[in-house]
Amino acid sequence: MELIILLSLGLSCLILVSLWNRSYVKGKLPPGPTPLPIVGNILQLKDKIFFKSLREFSKVYGSVFTLYLGMKPTVVLYGFEAVKEALIDHGEEFSGRATFPLIDKVAKGLGIISSNGETWKQTRRFSLMVLRDMGMGKRTIEDRIQEEALYLVEALKKTNGSPCDPTFFLSCVPCNVISSIIFKNRFDYSDPEFQTLIDDFHKILTIVSTPWIQEKHNQQSEFTMDNLAITVWDLFIAGTETITSTLLFSLLILMKHPEVSVKVKEEIDHVIGRNRRPCMQDRRRMPYTDAVLHELQRYIDLVPTGFCRTVTKDTQLGDYLIPKGTNILTCLTSVLHNDKEFPNPEKFDPGHFLDASGNFKKSEYFLPFSAGKRICIGEGLSLMELFLILTNILQNFTLKPLVDPKDIDTSPVEATLAKVPHFYKLSFISV
Structure with missing residues (x-):
């Protein structure tokens, strides 16, 4: 038995050394902690300190370092400069999508999220x-969101x-908006089928967020029925679950900081009033609300690393030559929680996006939707939905928690891909 164990360890070491040497022969990978065989x-x-571990590694090895998640190297980009250089300055080279077994089994390399190469380019375009x-980005889709927000208020x-x-109420709005875009119907x-659909979205997000994890006869075309189906599915789950989770976290945070809710409601009363529904033009005249929306997304940090990427060809990044196919992990947390750009980044503070005169202040560090060629295609739609849904809710209701605000837990269920809030209840008190 001992001989078998020794032989297994020896073989594992040989495999690891072989893979390690192969990487260094082909390119000069960034430094990183010494990996163990197999693992x-x-x-x-460790799950609960995953991002703390990345921060500690960055202090030792710099803003670009290598980790072995198993036997394959993954290059980690930590901090704004490293993320910007890779995703924006070398956008094409860093536009590959790494394999994700659970998703790949379903998507089979199709759709927007999991595809690569020509399939991804044509499908995204x-x-x-x-x-x-x-209508995305136009007044027509704004009207659609406003209409759906009214259904939400009535519910x-x-x-x-x-x-x-x-949860269900907040899921209905983005899901119906995506449905109206794709199917022209809400x-x-x-509707039992609608309820089942939303429940399935929640289950899928929970599973993939765990730490371990038409021209049919033209063979050259990427526009197959399978690709269309996966693309529609990508739009639904990405367009529904990300907004729903952001809204759920937002209500928790606003209840924990009632003074912020009060100031937003005051701005709503001043700019919009009680008898007119909010519209996107109002946002320009509501700097505090705009700052709150940005700070909510920064503080929540919904997708800390985004989906893992790969480099599409041998790529020079600083002093390192990263071989084609190397996995890339972009630590967006390190950008959104940068303590120089956002003092006391672990604290929720709308002042992070306000200047001394109380005007809204943009920040190039605001990257909740990632950056570069793989930036979320629904960014504009998401920002529109967040503004219109939250202003409609706060225009019509006071959020009443079931516990003392200081006891509200805004931390997520432990996850590495996307954060999910803990279950909670609240009361919507009509005003």
């Missing part, structure tokens, strides 16, 4: 064109101020 550096990246033609009023789980909130 690499995984044991040094086509999706953007269709979304724009159907929340029917709770009569009783404690409720807001679902009634009581």
Whole structure:
């Protein structure tokens, strides 16, 4: 038995050394902690301190370093300068998508999220064109969001101020918006198929967020029925779950900081009033609300690393030559929580996006949607939805927590891909 164990360890070491040497022969990878056989550096990246571990490694090895997640090297980009140089200055080279077994089993390299090469380029270009033609970024889609926000307000009023789980209500709006773009139709909130669809989205996000994890006969075309189906699915799950989770976290944070909610409601009363529904033009005259929306997304840090990428060819990054196919992990947390750009980054403070005169202040460090060629195609739609949904809610309701605000827990369920809030209830008190 001992001989078998020794032989297994010896073989593992040989495999690791072989892979390690191959990487260094082909390119000069950045430095990093010494990996163990088979598991690499995984044991040094414990779930609950994953990002703390990355921060500690960056202090030792710099803003670009190598980790072995198993036997394959992954280059980590830590900090704004490293992320900007890679994703923006070398956008094409860093536009590859790494394999993700659970998702790849379903997507099979199709759609927007998981595809690569010509499939990804054509699908992304086509999706953007269709979304724009159907109203994304235009007044027509704003009208659609406003209409759906009214359905939300009416549904929340029917709770009569009783404690409720807001998850389903908040999921309905973005899901119906995406549905209206793609299918030109919305679902009634009581529709059983609609409820099942939303429940499936939640389950999928929870699973993939765990730490371990038309021209049919033209063979040259990327526009197959399979690709279309996966693309629609990508749009639905990305366009629904990210907004829903952001809204759920936002309500928690606003209840924990009631003084912020009060100031937003005051700005709503001053600019919009009680009898007119909010519109996107109002945002320019609401600097505090705009700052709150940005700070919510910064503080929540919903997708800390985004989906893992790969380099599409041998690429020079600083002093290092990263071989084609090397996995790339972009630590967006290190940008959104940069303590020089955002003093006391662990504290929720809308002042991070306000100047001394109280005007809204932009920041190039605001990258919740990532950057470069793989930036989220729904960024504009998401920002529009967040503004219109939250202003409609705060215009019509006071958020009442079931516990003392100081006892509200805004931390996420432990995850590495996307953060998910803990279950909670609140009361929507009509004003």
